[in-house]
Amino acid sequence: MRLFRSITLAFHSMWDYKGRSILALLGMLVSTLLLAFLLAVLHNFQNSVDGQVSGFGLRQIVAMPGRVLNRKVGQFDLSTLMSVTTMNSTLTAQDATNVKKQVPDVVAAVPQTEIVSSAHYGNASTEILYTGTTVSFDKVFRLKLAEGRWLDHADMNTEAPSIVLGALTKQALFGKANAIGKTVMIKGVPFTVVGVLAPKELIGFNFDERAYTEYSMVVHTTNVTHASMIFFSVSPHASIDQVAGQIDGVISKDHGRKDFMLVKADEALHLVDILMKLITAVTVGVVGVSFLVSGIGIMNVMLLVVNERTREIGLRKAVGAKSYQILLQFLAETLIICLIGSGLGLGISVGLLKLLGHYYSAISTQMPVYVVQVSVLFSLVTGLLFGLSPAIKAVRVQPVDALRYE
Amino acid sequence: MISLQGIHKTIIDGRHQVRVLDDISLAIHEGEFVSIIGPSGSGKSTLLHVLGLLDKPTDGQYFFTNEPVLRLSPGRLATFRNRRIGFVFQSFMLMPRMSVLENVELPLLYSRLSRRERRERCIAVLQGVGMQDKVKQRAIHLSGGEKQRVAIARALVNDPDLILADEPTGNLDGAAKSGILQIFSKLKAQGKTIVMVTHDTDAAAIADRCLRIQSGRIVDAKLAGGAK
Ligand SMILES: Nc1ncnc2c1ncn2[C@@H]1O[C@H](COP(=O)(O)OP(=O)(O)OP(=O)(O)O)[C@@H](O)[C@H]1O
Numbered sequence: 001m002r003l004f005r006s007i008t009l010a011f012h013s014m015w016d017y018k019g020r021s022i023l024a025l026l027g028m029l030v031s032t033l034l035l036a037f038l039l040a041v042l043h044n045f046q047n048s049v050d051g052q053v054s055g056f057g058l059r060q061i062v063a064m065p066g067r068v069l070n071r072k073v074g075q076f077d078l079s080t081l082m083s084v085t086t087m088n089s090t091l092t093a094q095d096a097t098n099v100k101k102q103v104p105d106v107v108a109a110v111p112q113t114e115i116v117s118s119a120h121y122g123n124a125s126t127e128i129l130y131t132g133t134t135v136s137f138d139k140v141f142r143l144k145l146a147e148g149r150w151l152d153h154a155d156m157n158t159e160a161p162s163i164v165l166g167a168l169t170k171q172a173l174f175g176k177a178n179a180i181g182k183t184v185m186i187k188g189v190p191f192t193v194v195g196v197l198a199p200k201e202l203i204g205f206n207f208d209e210r211a212y213t214e215y216s217m218v219v220h221t222t223n224v225t226h227a228s229m230i231f232f233s234v235s236p237h238a239s240i241d242q243v244a245g246q247i248d249g250v251i252s253k254d255h256g257r258k259d260f261m262l263v264k265a266d267e268a269l270h271l272v273d274i275l276m277k278l279i280t281a282v283t284v285g286v287v288g289v290s291f292l293v294s295g296i297g298i299m300n301v302m303l304l305v306v307n308e309r310t311r312e313i314g315l316r317k318a319v320g321a322k323s324y325q326i327l328l329q330f331l332a333e334t335l336i337i338c339l340i341g342s343g344l345g346l347g348i349s350v351g352l353l354k355l356l357g358h359y360y361s362a363i364s365t366q367m368p369v370y371v372v373q374v375s376v377l378f379s380l381v382t383g384l385l386f387g388l389s390p391a392i393k394a395v396r397v398q399p400v401d402a403l404r405y406e
Numbered sequence: 407m408i409s410l411q412g413i414h415k416t417i418i419d420g421r422h423q424v425r426v427l428d429d430i431s432l433a434i435h436e437g438e439f440v441s442i443i444g445p446s447g448s449g450k451s452t453l454l455h456v457l458g459l460l461d462k463p464t465d466g467q468y469f470f471t472n473e474p475v476l477r478l479s480p481g482r483l484a485t486f487r488n489r490r491i492g493f494v495f496q497s498f499m500l501m502p503r504m505s506v507l508e509n510v511e512l513p514l515l516y517s518r519l520s521r522r523e524r525r526e527r528c529i530a531v532l533q534g535v536g537m538q539d540k541v542k543q544r545a546i547h548l549s550g551g552e553k554q555r556v557a558i559a560r561a562l563v564n565d566p567d568l569i570l571a572d573e574p575t576g577n578l579d580g581a582a583k584s585g586i587l588q589i590f591s592k593l594k595a596q597g598k599t600i601v602m603v604t605h606d607t608d609a610a611a612i613a614d615r616c617l618r619i620q621s622g623r624i625v626d627a628k629l630a631g632g633a634k
């Protein structure tokens with residue numbers, strides 16, 4: 001049978017029921033649009049998470065203030081997050097030093113502390129996170145510098161302290177001008193800028209709006225006494241769980257009680273994974289309902305079409321069409337409506353993705369091939385399921401009934 | 407070539423049983439032209455539908471070239487209709503949106519011919535009925551006589567053994583009517599087997615034999631022939 005002719009026939013019969021056909025087509029369009037767009041966004045988001053993790057590394061353990069109650073052994077999931085109790089930090093730079101000394105598999109132990117403060121340069125000033133840390137910090141986060149260098153040992157404990165600016169901090173104070181060697185005032189202390197960070201994105205972290213200096217400098221110039229986090233890098237061959245146990249032992253012993261928690265990077269990623277799966281499941285559920293509704297719409301249109309074309313069906317059977325040929329003809333017509341709808345939906349979702357990428361440059365605008373495949377598959381399956389009953393109705397038409405049909 | 411034996415057709419219409427065909431027996435020879443006349447509602451179309459394997463009788467036997475065709479499966483029946491029977495329906499039964507060519511081509515879509523062979527056959531039969539100049543025209547724009555010519559061309563396109571025509575001159579006036587009758591005379595001259603239902607005495611006159619039906623029974627058979 002000629003495909004093109006059956007497509008034009010399908011169009012003609014759709015034309016007789018313009019309103020309903022457009023609604024049916026629209027239903028399929030919206031369903032595909034939802035499915036393709038949401039899946040693509042999720043996919044791209046997952047990709048950027050994966051990309052960011054490679055900029056941090058999975059072999060990290062972070063000590064944070066607060067405690068997790070009723071934590072199940074070896075599990076880190078949504079309920080863990082819900083049972084975190086916040087408390088003031090009791091972590092110190094000394095904890096980092098002690099762990100580094102006592103746990104050989106910890107290759108770096110980097111405390112971080114911070115407070116919101118304002119930074120001044122000439123007439124310009126901006127709110128920043130005034131952050132204290134150590135020389136290994138840049139290695140833990142694999143930081144890239146846009147200008148200058150990271151803090152080094154010579155910068156520590158000097159009368160003329162050095163500072164490294166985050167990308168946005170530098171932008172706010174200096175604009176496009178060179179910042180290296182200039183003096184920035186924070187908490188009444190003049191700092192010499194030695195480096196500027198390249199912009200960096202990592203979910204849950206903010207690098208760009210900070211200014212980094214030596215840890216004790218922050219402790220001396222503010223009323224901050226404790227570290228907000230301590231980052232531990234685990235050596236390549238050690239077991240992360242074992243090392244976490246050892247860190248836990250050292251800090252708990254020093255504090256006399258467990259008043260902190262340890263988060264393993266791979267567990268955090270696992271949490272993101274769970275969230276993504278949850279969102280994907282919800283998406284597929286909602287989109288499934290949408291396909292169901294549009295499938296019913298298409299079925300109704302096709303039932304009307306079969307009714308309208310009783311004479312044609314009877315004639316075709318009278319001149320020799322077999323039942324399966326009639327079945328295929330009407331299934332094909334349903335599938336064509338579905339494919340056109342989903343094609344348009346895919347086209348629009350690609351456009352929307354580009355638009356979204358225009359406003360949120362962090363999200364990549366690519367439409368993965370598997371999303372296109374899944375969308376087309378969904379619409380084909382919908383077409384087959386809901387095209388079946390109209391097609392069977394067409395098969396049931398008897399030539400004589402059609403010949404007597406006016 | 408064709409033999410009907412004791413054909414009954416009873417239709418249940420609500421609570422009533424309607425006897426549409428009542429013990430019809432009939433033999434038609436190859437190359438014969440049989441006309442069927444009778445009042446409206448006497449069962450002429452129903453008989454033709456049975457002959458054309460479009461409708462099943464409630465009782466009786468039907469042999470087509472010695473084959474008991476009532477026992478064929480639906481799929482084989484479809485093929486049989488497609489290859490061996492050409493039907494001209496009472497109301498043209500053309501697809502209004504399709505072109506003349508596409509209408510004529512319809513039976514060939516269910517045969518195994520290539521696109522080119524289909525085209526060639528369609529043009530040939532359309533030439534035979536004098537419609538070769540309106541091949542591209544849509545059926546909806548044709549006159550009644552033209553529609554009937556196209557419907558006849560469609561019945562002929564598969565080169566069937568048996569041509570069945572249900573009042574082919576029914577809705578036509580003088581000139582159009584004689585044009586159609588000329589086509590049937592020509593088919594008869596070519597040796598085709600034809601059964602034609604008609605109200606019209608002119609039309610009945612060109613047949614070899616004329617059967618009269620009343621209330622589903624054959625009541626009269628003019629001229630020599632094999633009618634019982
Ligand atoms: N499906 C059906 N349901 C009820 N009655 C039917 C059905 N099919 C045929 N009939 C009846 O059978 C009888 C014969 O119908 P048929 O169409 O064969 O008549 P006909 O001789 O062709 O008439 P006409 O000359 O008007 O075409 C009619 O009375 C008709 O009402």
Ligand SMILES: [Mg+2]
Nearest residue numbers: 450451496572
């Ligand atoms: Mg009739």
